[in-house]
Amino acid sequence: MDSFLVLLHSLSAKLASEELTQLKFLCQDRVGKRKLERMQSGLDLFSVLLEQNALDREHTELLRHLLSSVRREDLLQLLDAFEAGAAEETAAELRELHAAFDIVCTHVGRDWRQLARRLQLSDARIDAIEERFPRKLPEQVREMLRVWKNARREAATVAQLVAALRACQMNLVADFVEAGAKQAEGT
Incomplete structure (x- = not known):
């Protein structure tokens, strides 16, 4: 909820x-x-x-x-408490997502386009990423993840990324991402 x-x-x-x-x-x-x-x-x-x-x-x-x-100062206090909790939650989620991005950039190679399609990026966006970063594979992967995060906003989660990786048969990378997210969660 x-x-x-x-x-x-x-x-x-x-x-x-x-x-x-x-x-x-x-x-x-x-x-x-x-x-x-x-x-x-x-x-x-x-x-x-x-x-x-x-x-x-x-x-x-x-x-x-x-x-x-x-x-209604009492209701303002409820709002303050919500915002403080949401800020902490958002920061933790961002740490996990950035750790996942680093792992994906390191371990996903030329198959990044398949992952991009699974993350519902259009072919036009994929082509634009390739044109923007020719012959720089890690930068293409990082840009793809950034575009996905900006497009999906709150729906861009580590769980969604792991599901997409598994759907692309990139299970080892998915395992690395899950382990990295657990480590980021602990910090």
Whole structure:
């Protein structure tokens, strides 16, 4: 279950109806009048803001502003705690992913295109990588992984990379990545 959605559910449950009315008023410039009239809970408001990409786990400024506007310091503390935990979690995931990238760059050779296709990179992107780094195989592999990470964002995980490696029959590299991720997790 997504921890950010759990946070939003918790915040919604703690909002009084008067506070919801105030939040709806503050969001008049973002949300249409009909939608605002139909909102019965904080979850309704948060759902619309999520749909509009005005709110997500990486961008909580609007949520922070709304909660401070209705003077809910207790809810701001919940948001602070979530952000502190998310930052630690993200840093650990990035360490694991970078360790995995180093291993893949070292051990995946000319078959990197097969891995790129398994990671759902288009042939046009693969060709662009080859043109950008001619005759530099490790740089081609690293760029492929960087493009994949940027395209998939949170979905680009060590587990996804390992699954793709195994699907390409690169089991030894997958084993190295899993072992390296465990080591990175320990640091």
